[in-house]
Amino acid sequence: MNLANIVQRGWDAVAAADFDALVADYEQDMTFIMPGQANVLEGRQAFRAALDGLDRILPPGFEITGLRQLEGANEVVSIVEWKSEKVAGSQLSVLFRFRGDKIFEERWFIDTEQWKSAF
Numbered sequence: 001m002n003l004a005n006i007v008q009r010g011w012d013a014v015a016a017a018d019f020d021a022l023v024a025d026y027e028q029d030m031t032f033i034m035p036g037q038a039n040v041l042e043g044r045q046a047f048r049a050a051l052d053g054l055d056r057i058l059p060p061g062f063e064i065t066g067l068r069q070l071e072g073a074n075e076v077v078s079i080v081e082w083k084s085e086k087v088a089g090s091q092l093s094v095l096f097r098f099r100g101d102k103i104f105e106e107r108w109f110i111d112t113e114q115w116k117s118a119f
Contacts (some may be wrong), residue, residue, distance in 0.1 A: 004069035006103070007076045007096050011067060019051040027102045034108040035115075059118030061085035074098045084118045 006025050013022035023044050032041040032050070041047050050057070066081030078094040090111065097105040 003076045003098055004071040007069055007078055023048045025103055027104045031105045035110055035112045059084040087118045090114060
């Protein structure tokens with residue numbers, strides 16, 4: 001399976017709220033980094049626990065309206081088009097870095113001021 005398909009499978013798992021399926025594609029010692037967050041999540045268990053509060057992490061009315069994957073050597077970038085109750089439309093990108101077929105780092109790139117204004 002190519003890496004972009006693994007990332008897409010993860011986005012599909014998020015849409016289905018199947019977070020156990022999502023984290024199966026991550027290494028145990030993975031790192032999750034999102035701008036504007038006070039803490040970086042270290043480890044698959046911490047990442048999985050945070051997903052239970054996803055509705056509190058995302059802006060009200062958050063919806064992905066478009067998604068595409070760009071695959072490079074041992075990494076995939078997702079270009080995410082999104083909207084929410086307070087933002088009519090925007091984009092963000094997410095970098096997924098791989099060791100073999102497992103994700104060891106997920107890093108979001110987002111306009112933090114716009115993101116904060118969406119809450």
